[in-house]
Amino acid sequence: MEEQKPQETERSREAILLLKTDMNCRLMVNNDNHGALQKNTPLSIALPLGSHLINVVTQDGLLEKEWTQDLNNEEQVVYLIQLAEEYAQLQTKREKEVGKPLGIECWSVDQIQQEQMAAATEVGLAKVFRDGPDAPEMVVIPAGSYRRGEAFNKYKVTITRPFAIGKYPVTVAEWKCYVEKGEISYSPSNNDWEGDNLPVTNVSWFDAQNYASWLSTQTGKTYRLLSEAEWEYACRAGSVTEYYWGDEIGDNNCNCQDSGSEWSRKRASPVGSFPPNIFGLHDMxxxxxxxxxxxxxxxxEGAPTDGKPWSSGGNQLGRVMRGGSWSSFPRYARCAHRHGSVPTIRNFNFGLRLARTLP
Incomplete structure (x- = not known):
């Protein structure tokens, strides 16, 4: 009997927190990620006695709640997380504040694709083209207007000229070609992942710039990085939702945490593994x-409204990144989410996608 007492004492120092929610959300307990908390699906967590910090956020990041939960000697504490009513109020407020759809947001799928074809025809290219075997596959994007930014911070941007964007992120195979034929010796780590059809990672902003310059020299065309406004325009492809497929992360639409893909939280996925957006772009x-x-x-505040890069002011030591990654929370893999990093950093989550200026 004496051998059982320490175990019983250990159990007695814990309590069960039973959480229930009226909306799908993400759960953090004491800054530890507990993943998705599903609507009307109770979740029990064993926690030491004492105070605990609980944080929940809706999948689109619109509503977030944080509170301290005290656990004393109760065997079980039930807490109902009520989000639905406040979330509905915020959605109504958002709809009033962001104004009506404009520009490409008003186009049908057929019209968007017709505009793509017209833009490509105007410059003498196919909608999807490649400037030689060493160049990435590119997609023509038509000019147009849209509302850029988060739900409560949108403003009108007009892309004045068509441009082209990589159908996929730059791949391992494309970077290998750069090493073999270019004046560079840097071969990024593959993170022990196998496959030439994976996106290249461990590249810095300067690496990305050098690759674009090399490709421009090879092809005689102007390759470059996208502006942030161009990226969001191309990513949304006329959509006004949190993700280009809807307001929820859903199942197997992309590769990030809780996305239901076989690669989520494990590694990058081969490019083109998920359905494209309306423009035909994958893995945005x-x-x-x-x-x-x-x-x-x-x-x-003060951002360009013509789709050009914001190249003045701000933090000169930082560059913008977009899109999220295989290890990102869903809220970071939304069309409007912004991220910044030091341009010298190479990371297993960092890659690139190119733009090409059209005549």
Missing amino acids: LGNIWEWLEDIWHDNY
Whole structure:
């Protein structure tokens, strides 16, 4: 009997917190990630006696709640997380504040694709093209207007000229070609992942710039990084939802945490593993963070409205990244989410996608 007492004492120092929610959300307990908390599906967590910090956030990041939960000597504490009513109020407020859809947001799928074809025809290219065997596959994006930014911070941007964007992030195979034929010896780590069709990672902003310059020299065309405004325009492809497929992360739409893919929280996925957006672009959300041209700014105050890169002011030591990655929470893999990093950093989540200026 004496041998059982320590175990009983240990159990007596814990309590069960039973959480229930009226909306799907993400759960953090004492800054530890507990993943998705599903609507009307109770979740029990064994915690030591004492105070615990609980944080929940809806999948689109619109509503977040934090509180301290005290556990004393109760065997079980039930807490109902009520989000639905406040979330509905915020959605109504958002709809009033962001104004009506404009520009490409008003186009049908057929019209978007027709505009793509017209833009490609105007410059003498196919909608999807490649400038030679060593160049990435590119997709023509038509000019247009849209509302850029988060739900409560949108402003009108007009892309004045068509441009082209990589159908996929730059791949391991494409970077290998750069090493073999270019004037560079840097071969990024493959993170012990196998496959030439994976997105190249462990590249800095400067690495990305050098690759674009080399490709421009090879092809005689102007390759470059996207501006942040171009990236969001291309990512949304006329959508006004949190993700280009809807307001929920859903199942197997991309590669990030809780996305239901076989690669989530494990590694990058082969490019093109998920359905494209309406423009025909793959992996715009999830998989790897993509370096952009812009200098990092904390907000959009003074941002260009013509789709050009924001190349003045801000934090000169930071550059913008977009898209989220295979290890990101869903809220970081949304169309509007912004991230910044030091341009010299190489990371297993960092990659790139190129733009090409059209005549």
